[in-house]
Amino acid sequence: EADIYQTPRYLVIGTGKKITLECSQTMGHDKMYWYQQDPGMELHLIHYSYGVNSTEKGDLSSESTVSRIRTEHFPLTLESARPSHTSQYLCASSESSSVGYGYTFGSGTRLTVV
Amino acid sequence: AQTVTQSQPEMSVQEAETVTLSCTYDTSENNYYLFWYKQPPSRQMILVIRQEAYKQQNATENRFSVNFQKAAKSFSLKISDSQLGDTAMYFCAFMKYPQDKIIFGKGTRLHILP
Numbered sequence: 712e713a714d715i716y717q718t719p720r721y722l723v724i725g726t727g728k729k730i731t732l733e734c735s736q737t738m739g740h741d742k743m744y745w746y747q748q749d750p751g752m753e754l755h756l757i758h759y760s761y762g763v764n765s766t767e768k769g770d771l772s773s774e775s776t777v778s779r780i781r782t783e784h785f786p787l788t789l790e791s792a793r794p795s796h797t798s799q800y801l802c803a804s805s806e807s808s809s810v811g812y813g814y815t816f817g818s819g820t821r822l823t824v825v
Numbered sequence: 826a827q828t829v830t831q832s833q834p835e836m837s838v839q840e841a842e843t844v845t846l847s848c849t850y851d852t853s854e855n856n857y858y859l860f861w862y863k864q865p866p867s868r869q870m871i872l873v874i875r876q877e878a879y880k881q882q883n884a885t886e887n888r889f890s891v892n893f894q895k896a897a898k899s900f901s902l903k904i905s906d907s908q909l910g911d912t913a914m915y916f917c918a919f920m921k922y923p924q925d926k927i928i929f930g931k932g933t934r935l936h937i938l939p
Contacts, residue, residue, distance in 0.1 A: 742925060752864075752914050754929040801870065810925050811858045811877065813918075816870040 714738070717802050717817035724792055724824055732787045732820045734802035741807050743785040744814065747771060748799040760785055761807075792824040827852045829919050829930035837936040838907055845892075846902045846933050848917030855879075859893065860918040860927070861902045865910075873915070876900065878922075904935075912937045 715736040724730055734743065745758040746769075756769030760779040774796070775789050785804075789796055799821045803814035828851045838844040850859070857878045864870040876884045876893050883891050888908075892901045904911055917930040 744926075752932045752934070754916065756926065759926070805925055807925075810923055811875070811920065813858075813860050813862075813872045813875060813920070814927060816862075818869045 715802060715804055715815050715817040717800075717820050719820060720818060721821050722823070724822070726791075726793055726824055728792050730789050730792055730822070732800055732802075732822070734785045734787070734817060735783050736785075736804045736815070736817075737783065738804065738806070738815065739782065740804035740815070741782065742805045743779065744803040744805075745769070745775075745777060745785070745787050746801040746803065747773065748801055748819070750798075754801070758787065792822075794824045796822060797824050798822060827854070827919050827921060827928050829917050829928050831915075831917050831930035831933050833933045834931070835934040835936070837938055839938050840907060840909060842907055843903060843905050844907055844935065846904075846915050846917075846935065848900045848902070848930060850898050850900065850917070850919050852898070852919065852921070854921050856922040858920040858922065859891075859900045860920070861889070861891070861900075862916040862918060862929075863911075864914040864916065864932075865912070870916075874902065907937050909937050909939060911935065 718733045746754045755771035757773040758777040760766045801819045802817040805814045859876045861873040863873045874886045888905045914932045916932045919928045
């Protein structure tokens, strides 16, 4: 079944650690996105990609970085985690040929930095 | 810039009742898409319903329907015969055509009470 997968679902990590949140999709979508969801549940776009080797920063400034080496894979990395990074991170994807049909979302990674 | 406003942070209704979630948006564009997304507790966000701005007919998906008032820039979601499984955060969202970055409202937390 075509879908979008995020791992891990939950992560508790100490300050200063490097972490990578994984996101993979099996639908062959060319566009992928990372959203940060704050405790009030508001969604903020932090990164997006329109294809391999293409990445852009979103509307909310983030200390995280992303890469898109393969179409299906869009990992997010924090070089040095801080408590302010505690949040839920949602990955999503869409297809250029299906503009207007919205995004498919993953189940999210809930990150806690202690 | 486009904005999406959901004026009801939280709502509660009894099972089997009908509930309407409000959404207004601001745009100078004429061609766009509107969406309602559902995010159940600790689960994947899914698309509930979508509306193309150039279509006057209101979209319907089973128990879910919208009231799209383009001139008033209003896009409300009606859930008929509400069920316990409808308990979730509901996000109203806007996408300008042909771009594909979605702008989300802050969400409405809906509780369906037994």
